[in-house]
Amino acid sequence: MIPLTLIVIALILLAVLTYWGITLIIIYHLTRFGVGVQPKYLTTIFFFGSAILSVISLFLFLNLDVNVLKEQVQIISDIPFLGITLK
Amino acid sequence: MKSIFKIFIETANSFEGQEEGEEVVLLLRRHPIVIILRLLGLFLAFFLPIIIALVFVDFIIIHNLSILFLFLISLWALFIWILAFYAFTMYTLDVWIVTDRRIIDSTQHGFFNRKVSELHLSRIQDISVNTDGVIQTFFKFGDLHIQTAGTEERFKFLQIPKPNIVKDQMMKTAFAKHHLNQV
Numbered sequence: 662m663i664p665l666t667l668i669v670i671a672l673i674l675l676a677v678l679t680y681w682g683i684t685l686i687i688i689y690h691l692t693r694f695g696v697g698v699q700p701k702y703l704t705t706i707f708f709f710g711s712a713i714l715s716v717i718s719l720f721l722f723l724n725l726d727v728n729v730l731k732e733q734v735q736i737i738s739d740i741p742f743l744g745i746t747l748k
Numbered sequence: 749m750k751s752i753f754k755i756f757i758e759t760a761n762s763f764e765g766q767e768e769g770e771e772v773v774l775l776l777r778r779h780p781i782v783i784i785l786r787l788l789g790l791f792l793a794f795f796l797p798i799i800i801a802l803v804f805v806d807f808i809i810i811h812n813l814s815i816l817f818l819f820l821i822s823l824w825a826l827f828i829w830i831l832a833f834y835a836f837t838m839y840t841l842d843v844w845i846v847t848d849r850r851i852i853d854s855t856q857h858g859f860f861n862r863k864v865s866e867l868h869l870s871r872i873q874d875i876s877v878n879t880d881g882v883i884q885t886f887f888k889f890g891d892l893h894i895q896t897a898g899t900e901e902r903f904k905f906l907q908i909p910k911p912n913i914v915k916d917q918m919m920k921t922a923f924a925k926h927h928l929n930q931v
Contacts, residue, residue, distance in 0.1 A: 676823075683830055686859055687837050694854070694862070696763040697775055700840050707833045714826050721819040736811050740804075 666727045673722060677715070684711050763845060763852070765864075773921050774846035774914060778907040779889035783839040787832055794828045797821045844905050846918055848925065851894070853903060867903050869925045871896045875918060877911040894918075 688708060691700040761772040801808065801817055808817050841856035848869075855863045872894055879890035890911040894903035908914060 680826060680830065683834075687830070687833055690837055690841060690856070690859065694764065694841050694856070696843050696845060696854075697761050703833070703836055703840060707829075707836075710829055711826075714822065714829055718819065718822040718826060721815060721822050724815050725819055726815075730816070733811070733813055733816050736813070740807070 665731055669727050669730065680711075680715070684708070761845075765852075766847075767849065771848045772845060773848055774844075774917060776844040776846070776905060776908045776914065778839065778842060779887060779909045781883070781887050781889070782907050783835065786835045786839075790828050790832050790835070794825065797824050844908070846914075846921065848921060851903060851918075853905075865903075867894065867896060869922045872918075872922045873897055875915050877915050879911065892918075 684707070688704050691704040691707070695701065695704075761775050763772070766772075797817075797820065801821070808814055838856055838858075841854065841862075843854050845852040845854070850869060851867045851872075853863075853865045853867075857863070874895040876893045876895070877890055878893065879885055884890050884907075887909075889907055889909045892905040892908060892911045892915060894905075896903065905911070905914070
């Protein structure tokens, strides 16, 4: 049985790789094909915004207790939504 | 280090495939209202988890879910951020360039689908402007169609701001080119 911590970390790692993959594709398109200075400004804003948001997400993830995550997910799934319990 | 910052001032209106001595007369994109309307939906979507958090604030605090919820909100913000810039990228790369020699239509459909077509100014036969609907009339934008010689497909400039001024400028440039060729 694979530990839950490992699964969560693997999923987060995959999400980070996907996110930064798409980010680099957008940056490449804006700088390579963008005409004028506007795309360069957009690239700068996008890159720094992505970096700041990623750091915030990473910081929050590190503060997250993965061991109690299962219980927390259980609590959320117990909330009746439109009369249906997500169990 | 200084050279990195040069791209913000020295690349104004330069483009890939620009010929030597070729000057950009007009650089056109769709009217900003097009991208603003697209971003408005994303802007509203951004606040969705915050509204949910406010509704379930007591539940979140009692069960000590605040960190988990903040983490989910940050993931949602990342998702909205990348969607917004994807829309920005498609908007920015959908461009029409009018130079003193030719017109270039560059269209981006998704990341890996790009279409570039060009038309020499001497081939312009007729330019027509079409403003359709309340929004286009109110915000002063519309479509511009260029008819070329023969049975070729018309060149279309879609949702560009102030199409009448663009038409006049284009006719002036085409006339100047034609006059220069005769001399």
